[in-house]
Amino acid sequence: MEKEFQGEEEFAAMSFYQLExxxxxxxxxxxxxxxxxxxxxxxxxxxxxxxxxxxxxxxxxxxxxxxxxxxxxxxxxxxxYKPVDFGDNKLVPDGETMRGLLDRLSRKSLELYNDGKATSYEFLEVSKANYHMAGAGVMYFITFLAKQDSSDDPKTFQAKVHYSCIDDNKYLTCEEKCSLH
Structure with a gap:
């Protein structure tokens, strides 16, 4: 089961999900x-x-x-803090690739974004990602492309996800990238 944080109080209480x-x-x-x-x-x-x-x-x-x-x-x-090496599969479960894992985490993040914003963006591809170890898992900072329909130009999104080896994944943020980042 996947978990999304609903409120700022719950997010603040989970300090190890903030920037390390x-x-x-x-x-x-x-x-x-x-x-x-x-x-x-x-x-x-x-x-x-x-x-x-x-x-x-x-x-x-x-x-x-x-x-x-x-x-x-x-x-x-x-x-x-390190950049993700898409060819390095040490931090992923057996049978999955790093690219496959990041695609899966991005798709779920975008699904939660669409549900919350009443939009219909479709995932295209991960463009880059960074990470750091966090508790019994990995905090991923994923940048990916998505678009609403075939006539739209792709938009850049950024999602922060805590991928856990022993617990539910935590989908912390997913937002359209602003021009300041």
């Missing part, structure tokens, strides 16, 4: 000690930033985009 603080990623080094993780993205920064500068830049991007539109190529270090 930015944290540096850690990996186990060759001698068994924890070391800073490096970003898995191709670094395209014009100049190397210090760890503190990268941390503050990541925090700024998370806050300004609410987790959706971050430029991970600006970072040498890895953080808890």
């Amino acid at each position: 603080d930015v944290l540096f990623g850690l990996e186990i080094g060759p001698e068994g000690d924890c070391v800073q993780a490096l970003s898995r993205c191709e670094y395209k920064g014009t100049e190397a930033l210090t760890m503190d500068e990268e941390y503050h830049l990541m925090r700024k991007q998370v806050e300004e985009t609410e987790g959706f539109d971050m430029d991970f190529t600006q970072f040498r270090y890895g953080f808890n």
Whole structure:
């Protein structure tokens, strides 16, 4: 069974569904000690930033985009917020692909949006997604395209979904992307 939050009170009470603080990623080094993780993205920064500068830049991007539109190529270090690799199926159930999972979560988010707004948007495709681990699951920040009928231009939507390994998925937000994001 899928669950949608109905009110702000319930949402506020579930603080682990809100934006998570930015944290540096850690990996186990060759001698068994924890070391800073490096970003898995191709670094395209014009100049190397210090760890503190990268941390503050990541925090700024998370806050300004609410987790959706971050430029991970600006970072040498890895953080808890990461871009989804559509070819990596480690975080999905057996028999499903990452793309299939994100399509399914997006379709359900859009269905709840349509029910609440009395609209009839149809899902087209996921264009990108970010995530961070959250409790016994994964918080996904999914950007996807949808349109109302065949003559309309596609609209960009953003959905925040907590995908759980042991509980119902939580469909937290689904909104048409505003031009500020």
